[in-house]
Amino acid sequence: MKIIKDKVAKLSFVALLVAMATAMFYAPAASAHGEKSQAAFMRMRTIHWFDLNWSKEEVAVNETMTISGKFLVFAGWPETVDKPEVSFLNVGIPGPVFIRAGSWIGGQLVPRSVSLELGEVYEFKVLLKARRPGDWHVHSMMNVQGGGPIIGPGKWVTVTGSMSQFVNPVTTLTGQTINLENYALDNVYFWHAVWFAIAFAWLLFWIKRPLFVPRHIAVSTGKADSLISAGDKKVGMLFGVGTMVIVAASMASTNEKYPVTTPLQAGLLRGMKTYQMPESTVSVKVDDATYRVPGRAMQMTLTVTNNGDSAIRLGEFNTAGVRFLDPAVHEDDTNYPDDLLAEEGLTVSDNSPLAPGETRTIEVTASDAAWEVYRLADLIYDPDSRFAGLLFFWDANGNRQLVTVDAPLIPTFI
Amino acid sequence: MSASQSAVRSRAEAVQVSRTFDWMILFTLFTAVLGGYHIHYMLTGGDWDFWTDWKDRRLWVTVAPIVSITFPAAVQACLWWRYRLPVGATLSVVALMIGEWINRYMNFWGWTYFPVNICFPSNLLPGAIVLDVVLMLGNSMTLTAVIGGLAYGLLFYPGNWPVIAPLHVPVEYNGMMMTLADLQGYHYVRTGTPEYIRMVEKGTLRTFGKDVAPVSAFFSGFVSIIIYFLWHFFGRWFAKTDFIADDAS
Ligand SMILES: [Cu+2]
Numbered sequence: 001m002k003i004i005k006d007k008v009a010k011l012s013f014v015a016l017l018v019a020m021a022t023a024m025f026y027a028p029a030a031s032a033h034g035e036k037s038q039a040a041f042m043r044m045r046t047i048h049w050f051d052l053n054w055s056k057e058e059v060a061v062n063e064t065m066t067i068s069g070k071f072l073v074f075a076g077w078p079e080t081v082d083k084p085e086v087s088f089l090n091v092g093i094p095g096p097v098f099i100r101a102g103s104w105i106g107g108q109l110v111p112r113s114v115s116l117e118l119g120e121v122y123e124f125k126v127l128l129k130a131r132r133p134g135d136w137h138v139h140s141m142m143n144v145q146g147g148g149p150i151i152g153p154g155k156w157v158t159v160t161g162s163m164s165q166f167v168n169p170v171t172t173l174t175g176q177t178i179n180l181e182n183y184a185l186d187n188v189y190f191w192h193a194v195w196f197a198i199a200f201a202w203l204l205f206w207i208k209r210p211l212f213v214p215r216h217i218a219v220s221t222g223k224a225d226s227l228i229s230a231g232d233k234k235v236g237m238l239f240g241v242g243t244m245v246i247v248a249a250s251m252a253s254t255n256e257k258y259p260v261t262t263p264l265q266a267g268l269l270r271g272m273k274t275y276q277m278p279e280s281t282v283s284v285k286v287d288d289a290t291y292r293v294p295g296r297a298m299q300m301t302l303t304v305t306n307n308g309d310s311a312i313r314l315g316e317f318n319t320a321g322v323r324f325l326d327p328a329v330h331e332d333d334t335n336y337p338d339d340l341l342a343e344e345g346l347t348v349s350d351n352s353p354l355a356p357g358e359t360r361t362i363e364v365t366a367s368d369a370a371w372e373v374y375r376l377a378d379l380i381y382d383p384d385s386r387f388a389g390l391l392f393f394w395d396a397n398g399n400r401q402l403v404t405v406d407a408p409l410i411p412t413f414i
Numbered sequence: 415m416s417a418s419q420s421a422v423r424s425r426a427e428a429v430q431v432s433r434t435f436d437w438m439i440l441f442t443l444f445t446a447v448l449g450g451y452h453i454h455y456m457l458t459g460g461d462w463d464f465w466t467d468w469k470d471r472r473l474w475v476t477v478a479p480i481v482s483i484t485f486p487a488a489v490q491a492c493l494w495w496r497y498r499l500p501v502g503a504t505l506s507v508v509a510l511m512i513g514e515w516i517n518r519y520m521n522f523w524g525w526t527y528f529p530v531n532i533c534f535p536s537n538l539l540p541g542a543i544v545l546d547v548v549l550m551l552g553n554s555m556t557l558t559a560v561i562g563g564l565a566y567g568l569l570f571y572p573g574n575w576p577v578i579a580p581l582h583v584p585v586e587y588n589g590m591m592m593t594l595a596d597l598q599g600y601h602y603v604r605t606g607t608p609e610y611i612r613m614v615e616k617g618t619l620r621t622f623g624k625d626v627a628p629v630s631a632f633f634s635g636f637v638s639i640i641i642y643f644l645w646h647f648f649g650r651w652f653a654k655t656d657f658i659a660d661d662a663s
Contacts (some may be wrong), residue, residue, distance in 0.1 A: 088608035095526040096602040102588055109588045111600045113610040132527055143608030163527070173584045180598060184580035185531045191577045195539040196511070199504050202543055206501045210429070211436040214499040227498040233551060236500065242545035243540045244569070251572040254579045261582035264470045265592045265616045274508065 005329070038151060041078055042378040043320035045388045045406070047142045048072040049152040051317055053334055054138065059130045061161030064101060067091065067140050068125040070275055071152070075119035076388055076406040082146025086268060091126050092139030092151045093249030097159065099168060109206040113145070113268050120274040121402075130159040130167045153321035155337045156400075161414035174260050191250070198246075202239050277402050281308030282393050286407035287361065289387060291380060293413050297367030298387065304360055309351035310395040317346055317366045319389030320376055324366040329394055342368035372386060380411040443489075448509035451485040452517075455510060459536075461607065463514070465523070466532050466581050467599030468612035471571070471627035474536075476634045479567040482538050483545075483638045484645045485510070486566075490549055490558070491649025500550035502649075507542035511535055530579075532598040540573040541566035555646050563642040567635025571627050 052069035059065045073084055089103050089110050103110050103126045116122065126140070136159065140152035168180040218227055287301040306312055315330030316323055323336060324345035332341055349363035371377045379387060388406040422428045455463065458481035462474045485566040490502030514535035522533040548562040592600070599612070 086610045088610055090605060090608055091472050091603055092605055093603055095605075096528060098603065099601040099603070100603050108588055110593065111587070111590065111596070111609070113608070141605070143610070145608075145610045149605070149608070153583045168601065170585055170587075170594065171588055172594065173591070178594075180531075180594065180601065181529055183531060183594065187527070187580060188531060188577055192511075192515075192534070192537065195537055195573075196508070199508050199539045199543060202546065203501055203508065206499055207436075207440060210432060211499065212439050213432040213435060214495060215499065218496055219496060228500075228550060228553075235549045236547045240544055240551075242546075247540050247569055247572050250576045258579045258583060260584065261579055262584040262591070262593055263582070264467060265590075265596050266609075266612065266615050268610075341443050363440040409634045 041382040054155045058158045082142045086145035088113045088143040090141040092141040097132040101129045102127040115270045123275040296371045306354045312393040316392040322370045448513045451510045452513040466595040475630040479570045487642045487645035489647030491646045491654035500546045503542040503545040507538045541569040548580045559642040563639035564635040567638040
């Protein structure tokens with residue numbers, strides 16, 4: 001007996017641990033967003049985010065801010081990733097520290113998934129309402145079915161105040177204004193309490209009597225029927241009928257209380273409005289591209305032809321949200337995140353204005369610690385060692401042209 | 415165990431030991447079922463149970479009863495045929511729902527700050543109680559599977575409707591109509607659960623107009639019958655004593 005008792009005690013303890021571990025098992029992904037651990041080619045060759053703007057760096061609870069900008073759905077989308085036919089504009093934040101009060105692509109509200117076309121540029125905006133105080137890294141993000149989350153650049157935003165002050169008023173089509181933060185919560189607790197009470201009553205009715213040993217003896221000696229009395233059956237009947245009556249009655253009263261309800265809404269949005277970039281009159285051919293591992297620099301030889309009617313200069317190379325600028329041509333005035341901005345990271349062998357009709361071969365170097373910090377250098381370990389990015393050219397009047405590049409990359413280790 | 419020497423010296427002591435034994439077994443059974451059932455239900459029912467904007471009238475209604483009738487059937491088989499205790503289903507579901515409430519309250523709300531009114535668990539208790547009552551009154555696996563299994567499927571949606579109905583009130587939001595549950599899913603950002611993962615309102619039950627929930631519930635009930643049989647057999651197999659020395663059985 002002693003041995004069995006010990007064994008059962010030990011087993012109970014193990015079971016308790018298992019149960020607690022299970023209860024802890026699942027928490028919706030909260031903290032690390034792992035933007036740096038995503039394969040470099042995913043960030044370089046799928047969605048290119050540019051012209052990004054975070055409207056605030058500090059925001060109080062209940063106040064709003066926006067992330068806005070544009071994204072280009074890269075024409076050279078990698079074979080290994082599903083096309084963005086079903087995509088969802090998301091934000092990369094650690095759980096609901098903000099609520100998404102609105103999100104738009106090309107001016108259309110996108111609470112649902114959308115279909116995107118390769119090679120097109122879209123304008124987007126996400127309106128966030130601050131909910132939980134803290135310092136949060138706020139990213140733009142595109143989820144692609146079959147491709148996973150494609151996370152855009154992130155910027156630190158500070159939320160001040162207290163979460164207990166947060167309110168989320170919504171006016172329904174039946175005319176009431178409710179606070180969605182705790183709406184119907186009492187009702188949830190009430191019905192769960194009612195059913196737990198009934199279930200505990202049923203359990204208690206049985207487990208208050210001697211259980212396993214005597215009942216097992218009775219069953220194994222053929223006296224099983226004596227274990228369920230006529231009274232037990234009556235009580236059972238009461239619980240069975242009572243359960244069905246309560247379910248039916250509560251359903252009827254609910255329908256009376258909420259006469260207007262609709263099913264959940266779902267469905268894919270197609271034909272999203274694209275953003276028309278000015279027609280590009282520059283053509284760029286990548287002659288070769290190398291990544292110098294020790295120098296943390298990418299070097300490309302480009303043959304650029306200006307087919308337009310004003311002289312242009314190369315001002316920016318943008319890949320995976322990292323911006324390499326030539327300050328002589330273009331400076332950032334949007335407070336772009338420091339770690340993603342190489343203000344003097346772009347060197348061009350000859351960046352004198354390229355006259356209309358002229359063709360020139362230039363050496364372009366994009367160098368910055370960001371190659372390492374953002375693990376873009378890991379590109380050389382990717383299955384398809386190519387790089388891609390956006391080149392921005394400016395003319396003397398500040399007109400900008402966008403050209404995409406997509407070419408093989410050769411690493412050099414010395 | 416051989417009966418060479420008794421561990422107790424009097425009848426009163428035997429009764430007391432037997433009762434202690436009851437509580438230990440119950441506690442062990444309860445926590446073990448809580449753990450196993452909880453993992454099972456999270457892997458199979460998962461998001462349908464986690465979020466209000468997954469609780470639709472087609473798939474949630476169909477999936478939740480089918481995947482949750484499993485442990486109740488198995489525990490019933492053990493407790494009824496060995497001990498004539500008609501509490502297997504209720505005990506399992508109470509264990510599961512306590513585990514779920516701990517998880518939702520401590521992790522979803524306490525750790526990641528999702529409001530409880532978006533991530534509360536589904537109510538499986540009415541079906542479980544009826545399942546136990548049918549087994550007790552009928553003393554038959556087949557009857558429990560057919561009547562109880564069907565009832566388990568049918569009671570699910572009406573048993574949850576009082577809880578979720580307020581969240582199905584429509585709202586106009588920036589020019590689109592959605593339910594408050596949809597809006598919860600949109601407002602409270604889930605980075606890892608993009609909208610397209612949501613499996614709601616999919617299926618081919620288009621000829622029933624808006625009365626699709628009862629049809630889904632019936633279908634769920636029929637499949638629950640089959641799953642009940644299967645897991646009842648698992649339970650009986652699990653409760654065998656063949657592997658213990660002969661005099662114990
Ligand atoms: Cu981040």
